[in-house]
Amino acid sequence: MKKIGIIDIGSNSIRLIIVQINKDNSFRVIDEIKESVRLGKDMTPEVGLNPSRIDNAIYTLAFFKKLCVMQNTNGILAVATEAVRRAPNQMEFLNRVKSELSIDIRVLTGTEEAYYDYFGAINSMDFSDALIVDIGGSSSELIFVENRKLKHSISLPFGAINLTEKFSLQKAMNNKSENAIKEFLTSLYKDIPWLKEVKNVPIIGIGGTIRNIGKLHKKKTNYPIDNLHNYRIPTNEVIDIYDQIKGKDASQRKKLKGLSKERSDIFVGATSVLVTLIEYLDLKELHVSGSGLRDGYLYEYIFKNKKPLIDVLDFSIKNNLLNYEIDIVHPNHVWMLTKTLYNELNPIINIPINPYKILKTACMLHDIGIIISYFDHNKHSSYMIANSKINGLTHKEQLMASYIAALDRKNEFKINLKLYQHLITEQDLDIVDKLSILLRISENLDRCLNGNIKMVSCNIELDTVTITVDAVADPLLEITAALDCASSFEKTFNKKLIII
Structure with missing residues (x-):
């Protein structure tokens, strides 16, 4: 038996799971924690990651490492995504983490990030064809799955944080800002040639925004089961949630039951990504996935290959x-x-x-x-x-x-x-x-x-x-x-x- 810690350094949150892996390759999650650090916020083209946010990230990673040490983990696997990926001061951040904490961080390419999203979903849900979307803080991944195989994928350099900043969506959305963000997103979707192939499939959503949509919908319908994984929502009801929230400012959103207070300021921007995609492709059902990048990384580690499960x-x-x-x-x-x-x-x-x-x-x-x-x-x-x-x-x-x-x-x-x-x-x-x-x-x-x-x-x-x-x-x-x-x-x- 061994234990490993997997850390996902995202543009919005840093997350840790500690997993016990047995000799027969069975496994179970024994601890999980996340902190909202927002590495992707306040970035500049010249410098990149904000120095104070780097300090907060290292403080968080130090705490996560202490947790791993206290639980006698055999190792830590750390990955970073879009904010670190595009930061001019990437090496400064990586070197500090290495020298101060002895943690090596693997910076994923957009293609690798999309693959691990796919691998997490395909090994934890029973579907053949789908469009997977992972809406992160600074990037969004779209993955087209056909016959359980990854057919196309793309990582787009926008997410909850940078869209909120670009279109000033901390405030209540008005017709002008809504039209602007939807035109921006639609033009990007139109430039993805394979996206036109996606028809009559469910959209599988990964990430905190999707989970929050699920929680809001469950509150609204008095759904009796706590489990969000594989929770299904008709897309017209997703659009209803978006319509009800887009006219509220960040302080008003904080009062909504089911919506994370730490995500309330960036929720509308992130939901715009999903709603515009749904409307562009006329998709009918959203499936919430509780498994994503970390799970995909874990499955690859356990299986020691990139072959998805048959059953x-x-x-x-x-x-x-x-x-x-x-x-x-x-x-x-x-x-x-x-x-x-x-x-x-x-x-x-x-x-x-x-x-x-x-x-x-x-x-x-x-x-x-x-x-x-x-x-x-x-x-x-x-x-x-x-x-x-x-x-x-x-x-x-x-x-x-x-x-x-x-x-x-x-x-x-x-x-x-x-x-x-x-x-x-x-x-x-x-x-x-x-x-x-x-x-x-x-x-x-x-x-x-x-x-x-x-x-x-x-x-x-x-x-x-x-x-x-x-x-x-x-x-x-x-x-x-x-x-x-x-x-x-x-x-x-x-x-x-x-x-x-």
Whole structure:
């Protein structure tokens, strides 16, 4: 096991994450902190980075290094982006950090920054085609992804800070300033030839501005889930948020719930980048990504290559299991049995969605609650599934998986439909009920945790379903346990359950 610190020296904020990486390459974030230093503010063409802001940055980096030392990290990986990238006094800053703190900073090119944004998003979200946008303090990266591959990218030398300064957007925006910034942005977008290829794809947003838009939207809609990663917003509602805020000055924005006070003065300029892009390309949905440059850098460090994951969900599930020190053999076997039951009983299950990801998540993670307590561990597992970062799922899929796990032992868990009415319908609960019975049967068929039941097959008749087991040794115990589900099975599927 080792720990590393990853520092992202941005034009607005400096961020640190400390990550524990295990021998099996599973990992977890154990600390995170950020400071708003605004290296990109008060820059001049002649000098570059403002001396007082350099001092603040070094003070912040010294504190971050102390945190890393106190947590016994094995090393620090530090990267810097646009403000440092274009500063005439770049070497002065880098040399001071090296001499005073013994930290080597890698200054990323715009192409490298865009790549790490892509690598962070593609390994933590399940999408094929998208336009990724990262709105930073002094630059904005646009990345076009097609068939999960980075097809085009560009780093544009404007962001929240320099746009705010250029168009005086600390004040309330008026028609003149809005038209000026939109004309400026649109002219730049028109000069990107490949951008015209981007049609009918989601826009995936990275960075503090995007997260703030997500928080504002969640407040407005009373969204019941805290997790911002993969939160989805119709773009017309993004434009509504922009329209409501653009007429307020920085002091008025500070009073808005969900909007970071330290970002309130630069929020309108940054949001203009997103809204103008949405309108230029007529994109319909924004997906908030909680993963970006630092995550992409971390994935490359762990994978030791630039190949994106083939199955984001599978990697994320296994990462959780390994971190919770759960033996993967039993959940793998339960998933195999459950998947087989689903495929064979599909004619009578009759649900309108492909539940593969939901069912796999519930099967693989149904026992993680044992690390809290064996007693009522299905309820603990449900909470942990609902509140963990499980990449590759929508919020609805994650919630449904947590409900299936909650019903793993017996059909007593009460689902708060009122709380989650925006996400879960009565039809969804019917799907949960059907899939949970399959999980309960499979869990009981591996009651001894030894894979005694190698395989199952099903025969559907008018009034009965017969499950035939192929066992290594006498399967009486497993069959008896599985038949505890017979009454629930008959109630749900209107057929008597027989297991032989």
